[in-house]
Amino acid sequence: MNLSSIRIITANIENLVKFYEEVTGISVKQHTPDFAEINTPTATLAIGSTRTLQLFGGNNVAQPAQNRSLIIEFKVEDVDKDYERLASYLQENIVQKPTIMPWGNKSLLFRDPDGNLVNFFTPVTTEAMARFDSHNRK
Known part of the structure; x- marks a missing residue:
């Protein structure tokens, strides 16, 4: 088994995409207005908007900006x-x-x-x- 990706759910995808492009120097691939990925040789950092939560069972599955x-x-x-x-x-x-x-x-x-x-x-x-x-x- 291999870890493939970590996904951040955010209410402001544009802001996070810009931030991670700046800090990593890696171009983000924006697949849709609600989903983007930063691909590295070992894993991917995915960024999804809160709108994608409906695909995973609803708004209560994850909450943006709550990780500690x-x-x-x-x-x-x-x-x-x-x-x-x-x-x-x-x-x-x-x-x-x-x-x-x-x-x-x-x-x-x-x-x-x-x-x-x-x-x-x-x-x-x-x-x-x-x-x-x-x-x-x-």
């Missing part, structure tokens, strides 16, 4: 460079400047316009780099 338990994580080449590139854009949405975590990743934490927590990280210790090398060989 999920972190959307992107492995980046150099988290310090991304911080320099994005600091003025993110401004008050930065939760934590680049910091080395106990498990060996250097992480930049920030919130998207809906309040979802986003982590840009770079493995920096030998152990962390080896862990990601082994993931790539599977």
Whole structure:
């Protein structure tokens, strides 16, 4: 089994599409006015409007801008460079400047316009780099 995608449900799809294009530098593929995707080599971040909830059983299935338990994580080449590139854009949405975590990743934490927590990280210790090398060989 492989994780294929994570989907964010939002009341303002245009705002999130613009935000994720800016922070990732990846063009978003907008399939319909209510559904878009950011494709990476390992997984996809999907963005759906609240109108798509009707396809999944109704408005009560998910609520936009209510997440407080999920972190959307992107492995980046150099988290310090991304911080320099994005600091003025993110401004008050930065939760934590680049910091080395106990498990060996250097992480930049920030919130998207809906309040979802986003982590840009770079493995920096030998152990962390080896862990990601082994993931790539599977």
